[in-house]
Amino acid sequence: MILIAIIIGCIIGAIIGINIPTIPYTYSGYLAIAIVAALDSVFGGITSTLKKNFDMKIFISGFFVNAILAMALTYLGEKLNVDIYLAAVIVFVGRMFNNLGTIRRYYVEKITTRKIIAKAEATIKEANEENK
């Protein structure tokens, strides 16, 4: 059900994104950093789902607050003439890689365990037949 919601959301979002007017180039930097922050939140959410400690409130608040904070920091950096958005990108992308690593490890472990279990079951079956 959640998968269906994700797919439908992606399709509707794509349609909306193609049809809304383009954002001026001046603001596209803020939008890019907001997208990175949101993607980080999404991957964090996936990781927490896999770890079975997914909390909707934390996910939603992280999704919006991180994006807004990243935009605000970028704005501040522009005012201070310091490229703070670079720091935000590093942090968010680093966390994204961490989360991706966690997800990858989870699935690899899952597949390996399944194989081991299958092997074990097969040996048990063989043993049982021999015993008969």
Next chain:
Amino acid sequence: MNKEKITMATVVGIVCILLVSVMFAQFRTVEETDIEGIEVAREEELRTMIASWKAKYEETSQKVQETNKKINEYQEKAESVEETANLLNEELAQTNMLVGKTDVTGEGIIVHLSDNENKQIEEKDLLYLINELRLAGAEAISINDKRIVNMTEIVSVNETILINTERVTAPYTVKAIGNQKYLSSALSLKNSGYIDIYTSLGKTISMSVEKNIKILAYNSGNNLMKFKYVKEAK
């Protein structure tokens, strides 16, 4: 459990819509913007450049305006100078005509006076004739091409007539430029007119009306036109 799942699905769907729409918008923005040109110079630099160019443009346009103003002023001045020059020239021409420094032409009359066996023309006759002509509105007069100006004298010295201190002998040709009708009628009044009076005295006088009379400028060698004693009163 089911209700919780539905809320979660909607929330996740909304989040997906938001994220993907913003992402696509950003993709389009990035695609449509000429990044290569802009990324060479950073946005801030571009802004400052625009500001400086604007300032320069404003400065230059101000200068242009000032220069145009100056040009206009000069032009006006030049025009006024030209105007005054024209006015002065006109005035000068008129004054020259008035004092008789230029050759003039126009309609008028020519009076011929000549001696006969009995009577000679005297300087008084000429003076009277000139007076009559001036009364009739003659604007320029000459006797035997001696221009009559405001300082002209007509005197008789030892039976010879001097005009502008130069000798003049009979026959006398008096040219006058002015209204033909006034001039001719003033001279040819019945009985009381100049011609009638003098012909009755036995003098030979004839008058002709001409369309185009040329009267020469005052050109006496004597400096009648120069003032030694007269100064402009203030």
